[in-house]
Each structure stands twice: as structure tokens, then as C-alpha cells.
Amino acid sequence: MAVVTGGSRGIGLAAARGLGDLGATVVLVGRDHERAVASADRLVADGIDAVGLGCDVSDPAAVAALPGRLGPLAAVDVLVLSAGVMSERTAKTLRTSTSEWRRVLGTNLDGAFWAISALVPGMVERRSGRVIAVSACLGRFTGPGLAGGLAPYRVSKAGLNALVKNLAAELQEGRRGVLVDAMCPNHCRTDMGGAQAPRSAEEGADTILWLATRAPVPGPDGAVPTGLLWEDRAVVPW
Numbered sequence: 387m388a389v390v391t392g393g394s395r396g397i398g399l400a401a402a403r404g405l406g407d408l409g410a411t412v413v414l415v416g417r418d419h420e421r422a423v424a425s426a427d428r429l430v431a432d433g434i435d436a437v438g439l440g441c442d443v444s445d446p447a448a449v450a451a452l453p454g455r456l457g458p459l460a461a462v463d464v465l466v467l468s469a470g471v472m473s474e475r476t477a478k479t480l481r482t483s484t485s486e487w488r489r490v491l492g493t494n495l496d497g498a499f500w501a502i503s504a505l506v507p508g509m510v511e512r513r514s515g516r517v518i519a520v521s522a523c524l525g526r527f528t529g530p531g532l533a534g535g536l537a538p539y540r541v542s543k544a545g546l547n548a549l550v551k552n553l554a555a556e557l558q559e560g561r562r563g564v565l566v567d568a569m570c571p572n573h574c575r576t577d578m579g580g581a582q583a584p585r586s587a588e589e590g591a592d593t594i595l596w597l598a599t600r601a602p603v604p605g606p607d608g609a610v611p612t613g614l615l616w617e618d619r620a621v622v623p624w
């Protein structure tokens with residue numbers, strides 16, 4: 387059983403399709419209910435067990451109501467946090483309005499927190515689950531993360547990375563059965579990434595599927611490598 391926020395389009399939809407092809411029941415959560423249902427219907431037509439649900443992840447009350455709406459489907463094995471919005475291209479730190487800051491942080495960071503709050507306690511109780519946050523290179527404190535600009539977006543993804551790191555530590559890096567990781571899909575051809583991006587949404591979703599299904603093999607220190615930032619199935623620095 388998998389819930390994919392941002393599952394109605396782009397990388398989230400590609401991840402939902404991939405998880406569905408692997409046999410999971412998938413719930414596609416999007417802001418626009420009709421689009422989420424239409425996307426789920428397309429997966430169903432291809433033989434996938436899928437449900438579409440509208441839920442604005444920036445609305446804490448709406449996300450808190452999700453488990454009730456999901457019923458038995460709330461017993462989630464895999465939670466993919468892909469819902470995201472890009473900031474205005476000109477949104478530098480000193481050129482960002484309060485509403486733009488709240489719009490981007492409210493979805494990309496707060497939305498991930500609300501979804502985790504709603505669905506991860508059950509995973510912890512069941513001592514089983516995977517949480518995969520779709521982050522971005524732009525949120526890193528290294529490499530491409532250091533260039534400035536797109537302030538609300540970069541800060542939201544840096545915050546998302548911190549949220550992942552913190553939660554993973556609180557869940558003892560997988561020792562309580564729940565693996566929590568962030569991943570960077572790289573620049574993909576979606577509504578956000580644009581038509582000229584070098585990767586397909588499916589290529590962007592590959593590491594999500596890998597994280598969702600990899601065997602929890604302990605590393606040399608006896609711990610499963612988790613609480614990390616991944617790109618192309620490899621760990622990259624935060």
C-alpha cells in the first residue's frame with residue numbers, strides 16, 4: 387500500500403505507476419481532486435489498483451483528515467512525498483513576498499510535515515515502512531545548492547532535507563523498521579521541470595522506486611543506510 391503526494395502529475399505520477407506495476411495499491415494525492423481521480427483512472431485502465439484523492443497538503447486540517455478518508459488504505463507501507471511547487475523565478479531572498487514564501491514553504495515543507503504526521507505514526511506502530519521525500523539538488527548545502535536565487539524553493543528543500551534527517555534519527559536510522567530518506571530526481575520533463583529537461587519523469591522516479599523496494603541490508607556498521615540524500619541510487623552529500 388503506497389500513498390504518493392503529488393501523485394497526479396509528473397515525477398509523483400511516474401512513481402505511483404512504477405509502484406503500481408510492482409503490485410502495490412497506490413493512492414494518488416493531488417491538490418486538484420478531478421486531476422488526481424483522472425490520473426488514477428488511467429492507472430486502473432492499465433491494470434493498477436489505484437485511487438485518486440484531492441487534498442491540499444498545505445492545509446493541516448485537510449491532511450489530518452486523510453487517514454479517515456483512506457480507511458483501511460491508511461495502513462501505508464510506502465509514503466512518497468512528491469507534492470511540490472516551484473517559486474517565482476525572480477524570488478531572491480530580498481525579493482520574495484510573504485505570500486510567495488508561505489505558498490512555497492507551505493506546500494514543500496509544511497505539507498511534507500503534515501503528511502508525515504498523519505501517516506507515519508501507523509508505520510512506527512507496525513514497525514514497517516518507507517518514507518521517501520522528493521527533494522532537489524537546489525536544496526543541498528553542497529554543489530548545485532550553493533548558487534542562491536529561488537529562495538523559497540531552495541530553503542523549502544533544505545528544510546525538507548532537515549526534516550528527513552531529523553525523523554530518521556528519531557526512528558533510530560531504520561532500527562524501528564521505518565526507513566526515511568530524501569532523494570533528488572534531477573531535472574525532469576514535467577510541468578515544473580519544463581519540456582527541455584534532460585530526463586523523463588520515469589528516470590526521475592527510478593531512485594524513488596529503488597528506495598521503496600530495496601532490501602534493508604545492513605552496512606559495515608550494522609545499520610541500514612538510511613536518513614540520507616540519494617541521487618541515482620547513490621548517496622550524495624546534503
Ligand SMILES: NC(=O)c1ccc[n+]([C@@H]2O[C@H](COP(=O)([O-])OP(=O)(O)OC[C@H]3O[C@@H](n4cnc5c(N)ncnc54)[C@H](OP(=O)(O)O)[C@@H]3O)[C@@H](O)[C@H]2O)c1
Binds near residue numbers: 397398415470574576
Ligand atoms: N521536475 C524537476 O526537474 C524536479 C527537479 C528536482 C526536484 N523536483 C521535485 O519533484 C517533485 C515533483 O515535481 P514535478 O516536476 O513532478 O512537479 P509537477 O509536474 O508540477 O507536479 C506537482 C505535483 O504536486 C502536486 N501539488 C502541488 N501542490 C500541492 C498541494 N498544495 N497539495 C497537494 N498536491 C500538490 C500537484 O497536484 P495538482 O496536479 O493537483 O496541482 C502535482 O501532482 C517536487 O517536489 C519538485 O520540487 C522536481
